Amino acid sequence: xxxxxxxxxLGAGIAAGSLTASMPALAARGEAQHWxxxxxxxxxxxxxxxxxxxxxxxxxxxxxxxxxxxxQVIGGNSAINGGWFAVPKNPIQLAQGINDDxxxxxxxDQMISGRGMASEPMLTKIAEHALDAxxxxxxxxxxxxxxxxxxxxGHNKAxxxxxxxxxxxxxTTKLYEAGVKEGVDYRLQHYIEDFIRVGDxxxxxxxxxxxxxxxxxxxxxLRIKANKAxxxxxxxxxRNMALRAAVDPSxxxxxxxxxxLGATGEVMLSAMAHGALPVHLNMIQTGHWGSPDExxxxxxxxxxxxxxxxxxxxxxxxxxxxMNERADRLTCSTAIMKNRYQDGTPAYPLxxxxxxxxxxxxxxxxxxxxKMAWKVDSxxxxxxxxxxxxxELKQTVAEYNRHVEQRTDPDFGRKMDTAxxxxxxxxxxxxxxxxxxxxxxxxxxxxxxxxxxxxMSPIKKLYAAGEVTGGVHGHARLSSTSCxxxxxxxxxxxxxxxxxx
Numbered sequence: 001x002x003x004x005x006x007x008x009x010l011g012a013g014i015a016a017g018s019l020t021a022s023m024p025a026l027a028a029r030g031e032a033q034h035w036x037x038x039x040x041x042x043x044x045x046x047x048x049x050x051x052x053x054x055x056x057x058x059x060x061x062x063x064x065x066x067x068x069x070x071x072q073v074i075g076g077n078s079a080i081n082g083g084w085f086a087v088p089k090n091p092i093q094l095a096q097g098i099n100d101d102x103x104x105x106x107x108x109d110q111m112i113s114g115r116g117m118a119s120e121p122m123l124t125k126i127a128e129h130a131l132d133a134x135x136x137x138x139x140x141x142x143x144x145x146x147x148x149x150x151x152x153x154g155h156n157k158a159x160x161x162x163x164x165x166x167x168x169x170x171x172t173t174k175l176y177e178a179g180v181k182e183g184v185d186y187r188l189q190h191y192i193e194d195f196i197r198v199g200d201x202x203x204x205x206x207x208x209x210x211x212x213x214x215x216x217x218x219x220x221x222l223r224i225k226a227n228k229a230x231x232x233x234x235x236x237x238x239r240n241m242a243l244r245a246a247v248d249p250s251x252x253x254x255x256x257x258x259x260x261l262g263a264t265g266e267v268m269l270s271a272m273a274h275g276a277l278p279v280h281l282n283m284i285q286t287g288h289w290g291s292p293d294e295x296x297x298x299x300x301x302x303x304x305x306x307x308x309x310x311x312x313x314x315x316x317x318x319x320x321x322x323m324n325e326r327a328d329r330l331t332c333s334t335a336i337m338k339n340r341y342q343d344g345t346p347a348y349p350l351x352x353x354x355x356x357x358x359x360x361x362x363x364x365x366x367x368x369x370x371k372m373a374w375k376v377d378s379x380x381x382x383x384x385x386x387x388x389x390x391x392e393l394k395q396t397v398a399e400y401n402r403h404v405e406q407r408t409d410p411d412f413g414r415k416m417d418t419a420x421x422x423x424x425x426x427x428x429x430x431x432x433x434x435x436x437x438x439x440x441x442x443x444x445x446x447x448x449x450x451x452x453x454x455x456m457s458p459i460k461k462l463y464a465a466g467e468v469t470g471g472v473h474g475h476a477r478l479s480s481t482s483c484x485x486x487x488x489x490x491x492x493x494x495x496x497x498x499x500x501x
Contacts, residue, residue, distance in 0.1 A: 033196060033203060035225040039066040039185075041497065042205065042226040043233055044192055044267050047078035048168065048483055049466025050233035051175035052136070052490020054184045060494045062228055062501070067179070068190040068205075071213055071262045075172040076235050077467075080260065082301045083163030083170055084152065084480035085137075085144075085487075087130045090161055092149040101157045103127035110481065113154045113328045114474025117280065122472050125446055126488045133487035134161075140174040151415075152479040153288075153308065154328030160480040166302050166363070168483065189213075192267050193221065195230065197274045200452070201460035202230050213262055229497045232450070232464040233486075236438030237265025238284065247281040247440070252337070257435040258287055258297040268441055268468050276462070277453035279470040280440035285477055288332035290434030292348055293372040302363040303373055303429055304351060309418040311353025312400050313431065315339050319383070319392030321400065322349070324412040330476035333433040348430040350386055352376075355425040364427055373429040382428055397422055437477055441470035448493035449500075463497065465489035 040063025043054045050067055051074075058065045073079070087093070088101045107123045137144075143164040151158040163170035176186065191211035196204045204226050210219035237243050238259045244251055257263075272278050289308075291300035307313070308325045315322050316339070323335035339347045355375055358364045367373035376382045379397060383390040403409050404419045442464045443451045449458035466486040473481070 033198070033225070034223065035204065036222040038225040038227060039064045040226070040228045041065045041231065041494075042224060042229070043067045043231045044205070045069065045076060045233035045235055045466070045468070046074045046172070046176070046186065047076035047233065047235055047466060048171060048175075048486035049490055050076075050231070051172055051179060052133070052487045053231050053233055053465055053493050055136075055175055055179045055182065056491050057229075057494040057497065058179065058182050058184050060498050062494060062497060065184045066224070067184060067186045068192065068207060069186065069188050070191045070211055071260070072188055074176050074186065074188070075169060077259050077263060078483075078486065079167070079169040079172045080297050081168035081483070082297075083165070083167045083483075084160050085134070085162070085483040086155070086160050086478070086480035087134045087484070088127065088157075088159050089131060090134055090149065090159065092144070092147060092161055093159055095147070096149055096158065098158055101159055103130065105157060106130075106155070106159065109155050110473065110478055113330070113476045113478050115476065117283070117474030119472055119474075121446055125492065126472075126485050129488040129491055130484055132491055133484065136487065136491070137171055137174070140178040142171050142174045150305070150309070151418075152305070153326050153332065154476075154478040155480075171483070171487075189219070191219065192234075192270065195270055195274050195462070196223065197459070202226075202274070202462040205230060226461065228501045229461050229463055231493060232267055232271060232442060232462070232468050233466050234265075234267035234468050235259075235263055236441070236467040237263060237268060238435045238438060239263040240265050243269075244284060244435070248284050251284055251435070255286065255433060255435050256290065256292075256295060258290070259436070265438075271442055271450065271462065271464075274459070275452045275454055276459060277443040277451045277456070278440065279443045280474075281438075281470065283439035283475055284435060285329055285437040285439060286333040286433035287436035288329050288336055288431070288433050290432055291372050292346070292430055292432045294370065299363065299367050299370060299372055300429060300431070303367045303427075304431070306358060306361070306363060307351040307353050307427075307429065310357065310420040311351055311422065313349050313351045314388065314393065314396055315347065315349050316386055316388050317341075317347050319389040320396050321411060324409070324414040325351075326414050328476050328478060336431060336433055346432055348432050350382075350388070350428055351431055352382065352422070352426040352428040354420055354423055355427050356423070357420060358427070367429065368427070373427055375425055376428055377425045379424065382426060386428070386430075437482065438467055439470060439473050439475065439477060441468045443471050444469050447496040448489055449496060461500075463493050465493050
């Protein structure tokens with residue numbers, strides 16, 4: 001690692017989904033280094049976590065802050081997510097008269113969802129900074145939907161707010177603009193080839209400047225020294241098909257994904273090659289709101305924020321309900337993927353709700369426009385169009401409507417407070433899970449320091465925040481908590497760096 005001949009060549013294999021890249025030997029202790037540039041804090045990645053870390057590092061006076069993004073645009077997966085943000089005691093929640101929520105209540109829900117594998121201390125620390133992260137967004141000019149605060153899957157309280165346009169780009173844009181205004185340096189198309197570790201300390205990185213995804217031959221190499229910290233905020237690895245298959249062979253390789261194509265995890269793997277401890281890599285979450293009728297993240301997430309609450313889901317095989325539509329992601333995804341024809345191919349279940357309740361809602365308008373949902377005028381038309389047994393479908397709807405009126409669900413235990421009696425015409429969409437989020441990654445302490453797997457102590461000057469980390473959520477992450485985690489760790493990590501420096 002003392003010269004460019006020994007740089008890590010992870011990139012070419014990882015971008016193509018390969019694990020055949022060579023792994024580096026650690027730098028010799030005390031070895032002299034040549035640097036092309038020096039900064040104080042180097043942030044890798046420009047999603048929620050990276051942008052929050054950079055902005056707050058700048059505000060804490062840590063010196064020159066540089067953000068490196070390998071793609072051609074700022075924002076990563078955060079820019080294309082649904083813009084949901086779980087905030088206990090947020091102003092909209094309080095205005096709705098919900099006064100019995102707290103960070104502890106949120107953590108309780110997350111521990112249930114995590115199936116015994118989540119970190120209660122870490123989740124508690126994150127939840128206790130939720131309001132701070134919310135106010136950071138407001139101060140940066142982020143707009144959230146007026147009077148919009150709902151209860152999403154797996155939560156026991158309505159605590160999820162949403163950005164004005166229903167996309168995380170509403171947050172990434174404003175945090176980026178705030179960072180530019182306050183002096184943060186952002187550079188696109190900079191690919192991390194390797195970390196430079198000398199002894200027990202990460203001193204900097206080797207970068208491919210001018211990188212054009214996914215061509216590993218593009219750009220030129222330089223070495224950047226970080227005097228105080230290197231922060232990994234590079235996101236997950238759901239687009240690295242070889243790594244997915246290696247850590248979780250049970251995950252259906254045919255499943256579509258919600259992440260952008262650059263979510264390949266090479267920064268995480270490079271840190272692991274330098275001793276960083278990996279945890280929970282096999283815990284890869286699917287989003288149960290995916291649609292087979294659109295690629296990537298799409299509109300289905302937004303549309304089903306109506307469907308899960310006001311409508312119901314039925315199997316095309318039986319015409320019957322098969323799950324609690326408001327359960328957590330893992331529960332719902334597992335139930336959905338059991339719907340298969342005899343040859344094993346997906347029998348895409350349906351979700352439908354009343355069209356007349358939302359004729360002008362932008363979620364409905366754009367879903368119908370893009371033909372990932374359909375308007376049907378009767379149960380007969382629905383059954384014919386999607387090949388559902390009509391008699392069973394009618395019986396299911398009649399039973400469901402009785403349960404709505406009684407505000408109880410004896411079949412699946414769903415909370416029915418937002419459910420509506422179903423009356424034609426309907427908005428109907430097909431669903432199938434998509435690979436969405438990596439619960440596994442680099443293990444950190446509660447303050448964001450990356451742990452060395454050999455000593456279980458922090459690697460000096462190496463920190464991590466967001467989806468690149470692991471061991472936080474356990475088996476399943478609740479909706480609206482990724483935004484929460486990334487933004488709050490962006491507050492916590494700079495404070496840690498200040499203390500360490």
